[in-house]
Amino acid sequence: MFYIAVMLLIISAVIWIALFIAIRINPKTKDRSEVGGGEAPYMSESWSPHEELQTLNSMSNQDVRLLENIYNAGSISTLDELELITKESTHVLANRLKKLEELGLIVMTNTGHYEVTEYGRKILERYKEKLVLKKREEELLES
Numbered sequence: 527m528f529y530i531a532v533m534l535l536i537i538s539a540v541i542w543i544a545l546f547i548a549i550r551i552n553p554k555t556k557d558r559s560e561v562g563g564g565e566a567p568y569m570s571e572s573w574s575p576h577e578e579l580q581t582l583n584s585m586s587n588q589d590v591r592l593l594e595n596i597y598n599a600g601s602i603s604t605l606d607e608l609e610l611i612t613k614e615s616t617h618v619l620a621n622r623l624k625k626l627e628e629l630g631l632i633v634m635t636n637t638g639h640y641e642v643t644e645y646g647r648k649i650l651e652r653y654k655e656k657l658v659l660k661k662r663e664e665e666l667l668e669s
């Protein structure tokens with residue numbers, strides 16, 4: 527009877543080790559956005575403030591201005607409209623739009639219009655807060 531109990535313990539330990547190795551070597555999910563049905567982070571609540579700061583740091587000032595222009599316009603349907611607003615070439619705008627889409631800040635609707643997502647609005651708010659704090663710091667340093 528003792529030998530059977532020891533064998534069962536050894537077998538269960540081997541199974542646990544095999545499962546642990548299988549999970550560590552070949553995880554099913556490659557990204558946090560795949561957890562919970564595969565929704566992208568901009569479709570639901572943000573993962574963390576750290577992620578928002580990381581997104582802000584990966585954006586240039588021109589990217590933020592483009593995002594703000596789209597937000598202020600409500601929706602933009604063509605690159606020509608954006609070219610008139612931003613005074614930049616369509617090639618540069620297309621690259622920036624692609625980057626903003628990959629970050630989940632804008633989406634193209636079924637009608638072909640670009641719109642700012644809820645996550646994009648949060649990023650704009652964070653950017654404005656960051657500018658206000660930077661301005662306060664400069665005023666304090668001048669005093």
